[in-house]
Amino acid sequence: MEPMFDELGAARRMSVGIDLVQTSRIAASLDRFGERFLRRIFTPAEIAYVTAEPGLTAERCAARFAAKEAAFKALELPEPSFGWRQIEVMRQKSGACQLQLHGATRDAAQSAGIAELAVSLSHEGDYATAVVLAVRNHREAAQQ
Amino acid sequence: MIERIRKILVEHGRLNKDAATLAEDGDLYQAGMTSHASVNVMLALEGEFEIEFPDHMLKRSVFESIGAMRDAIAELTKGS
Numbered sequence: 001m002e003p004m005f006d007e008l009g010a011a012r013r014m015s016v017g018i019d020l021v022q023t024s025r026i027a028a029s030l031d032r033f034g035e036r037f038l039r040r041i042f043t044p045a046e047i048a049y050v051t052a053e054p055g056l057t058a059e060r061c062a063a064r065f066a067a068k069e070a071a072f073k074a075l076e077l078p079e080p081s082f083g084w085r086q087i088e089v090m091r092q093k094s095g096a097c098q099l100q101l102h103g104a105t106r107d108a109a110q111s112a113g114i115a116e117l118a119v120s121l122s123h124e125g126d127y128a129t130a131v132v133l134a135v136r137n138h139r140e141a142a143q144q
Numbered sequence: 145m146i147e148r149i150r151k152i153l154v155e156h157g158r159l160n161k162d163a164a165t166l167a168e169d170g171d172l173y174q175a176g177m178t179s180h181a182s183v184n185v186m187l188a189l190e191g192e193f194e195i196e197f198p199d200h201m202l203k204r205s206v207f208e209s210i211g212a213m214r215d216a217i218a219e220l221t222k223g224s
Contacts, residue, residue: 032187
């Protein structure tokens with residue numbers, strides 16, 4: 001994580017997003033819309049991960065959907081997007097996750113001066129949640 | 145078309161207002177539609193009208209009201 005203050009001592013602007021998803025509702029969407037639901041929301045790599053353990057598909061989808069929604073909130077982009085596939089949750093070997101932006105969402109985040117994103121996922125029982133922290137370079141943030 | 149959209153909202157929108165009587169320009173998010181519910185609405189609309197919303201239409205504004213959805217569907221079914 002970068003320091004909260006830049007080399008001149010100016011505060012880097014941070015924003016946070018959080019989302020909560022009910023796993024059973026995601027399971028219902030998977031039952032109803034099947035492959036189409038997966039393809040519209042998740043990248044091929046995400047689909048490979050969430051379907052690797054059939055018993056965990058809904059839970060993994062719920063956590064990742066929460067992460068994408070939390071990212072939209074943290075990014076505070078001018079045109080709220082439904083570009084879920086442009087925000088990819090990438091799981092590291094350690095189990096920690098990172099976000100990778102693609103396409104228009106990546107471009108918009110760069111224009112907004114987003115320097116770094118951090119994500120944390122959790123689930124318990126029938127709920128999954130995610131928190132995303134976005135850190136902006138202070139120069140771009142000051143222009144907004 | 146409006147009645148078919150309202151029917152899908154009743155089934156998938158999880159609104160806290162009656163979708164059958166909601167104004168065409170009424171804000172569906174203010175009426176309780178969550179992001180996940182809007183995904184279900186989108187997929188149900190695609191099935192109902194045999195369309196697929198392209199990426200550039202995947203915006204909150206396209207799904208924020210019955211009228212906005214009607215306009216988007218009309219554009220996608222134009223000439224068909």
